[in-house]
Amino acid sequence: xxxxxxxxxxxxxxxxxxxxxxxxxxxxxxxxxxxxxxxxxxxxxxxxxxxxxxxxxxxxxxxxxxxxxxxxxxxxxxxxxxxxxxxxxxxxxxxxxxxxxxxxxxxxxxxxxxxxxxxx
Numbered sequence: 857x858x859x860x861x862x863x864x865x866x867x868x869x870x871x872x873x874x875x876x877x878x879x880x881x882x883x884x885x886x887x888x889x890x891x892x893x894x895x896x897x898x899x900x901x902x903x904x905x906x907x908x909x910x911x912x913x914x915x916x917x918x919x920x921x922x923x924x925x926x927x928x929x930x931x932x933x934x935x936x937x938x939x940x941x942x943x944x945x946x947x948x949x950x951x952x953x954x955x956x957x958x959x960x961x962x963x964x965x966x967x968x969x970x971x972x973x974x975x976x
Contacts, residue, residue: 857942865939868915874908878917881931888930
């Protein structure tokens with residue numbers, strides 16, 4: 857990950873509503889949630905939600921998919937794993953494998969359908 861991509865991701869999360877949306881989508885797992893469900897659970901108006909989802913998608917943190925007449929959004933676990941790796945790549949005296957293995961393992965399980973239950 858480039859530093860500009862890290863800054864873009866961090867900037868997208870540096871807003872209370874967007875952070876709440878992202879955390880909700882992480883909880884929902886790889887299948888994600890319909891936009892209407894997100895709005896209802898967070899008490900956000902559709903126009904406001906649309907704006908924030910667009911910012912998260914632009915930063916690569918959420919992925920939209922259309923099913924019938926609904927748009928579902930899911931967290932990009934791969935992007936978050938890349939961001940976490942970027943932020944911590946110099947930890948443990950230049951040996952990130954020593955301190956990242958548990959975190960990377962947990963993040964990779966979250967992104968897979970069979971590992972969803974281990975992330976809740």
